Amino acid sequence: MAALLLSMDKQVASRILKHFDEDDIKLIAQTATDLGAVTKETLDALIEEFAQHLRTGGDLIATAHEVEQLLNGVVPPEQIAEIMQQVRSKSLQSIWIKLGEVPELSTAQYLAKEHPQVSALVLSRTPPHYAAAALKMLPGPLRNEIMRRMLSMKVVLERPIQLLEGAVKEELLYKSAKNAGPTIHARLADIINKMERKQMDEILSDLDEHRPKEAEMVRSLLFTFDDLTKLSPPALVTLFDGVPTDRTIMALYGAEPRMIELILEATPGRARRMIEQEVATGKKPSAKEIQKARRAIADTAMEMIEKGIIEIGNPEEEED
Secondary structure (H helix, E strand, O other), rough: OHHHHOOOOHHHHHHHHHOHHHHHHHHHHHHHOOOOOHHHHHHHHHHHHHHHHHHOOOOEEEOOOHHHHEEEEEEHHHHHHHHHHHHHHHOOOOOOOOHOOOOOOHHHHHHHOOHHHHHHHHOOOHHHHHHHHHHHHHOHHHHHHHHHHHHHHOOOOHHHHHHHHHHHHHHHHHHHHHOOOHHHHHHHHHHHHOOOHHHHHHHHHHHHHHHHHHHHHHOOOOOOOOOOEEEEEEHHHHHOOOOHHHHHHHHHOOOHHHHHHHHHHHHHEEEEEEEHHHHHHHOOHHHHHOOOOOOOOHHHHHHHHHHHHOOEHHHHHHOO
């Protein structure tokens, strides 16, 4: 009902609302404010006879302002003020619960663009498991600074909190509802991750020139074979415990000496000797086979990072 009323012409909706009592209006107002983004497809499904009318418009975004406009002229101003005070209070409390439904990657991208103090305030209001998942996807230095700011955070006035909640609702809840699935930056990063190094560098160089801010966001989501150097020794051991030996051998052909040394140190003694001998004396595979093996290892590492099995960065270096 709330979605349909907001999609109607205001005069039509006002005439309908006059048939409801005060409790019903409060319930509709609260529900409408909590709707967030309602796609046009959802509205079409709600009421088929309005489908043609709804196709001419865009998606529906319900805000407290839209609800207040809907009530204007239907109930007295003082009653609107009372209703909206209750609605805003309940709605803003629910924002942090709803944030848990947004993919952690989207929240991490949002936090990476914000000031660390803002990020600390956002994460201080989310459930601990959600905050931890989002923090894992941020660079170590930024993650540590946010944690320090959370520790020293003082009482924040109501107005800044309201502004923050409004921004979170707009930037994360609405956009997440409208763009279900990975963000365009995540999809682009996934595509670039699958390319050869030369092609990756060309695309990133072009993005740096024409869309520098977007390029920075995409870079933050990339993880290639060369990025294995960002993993700590324990993380490398965990990773290569699950990588077949023949794939490791394939990936090490033509690799930098430092990379070879890091990976060999992360493999058990017997497998290490076999890998060293094969890389030194075996027939070199094609560039395509080498790239495929390296991409498979990088994908495995990224999957482990997303699941929280391993983390990017050396904990000992970050503490320093």
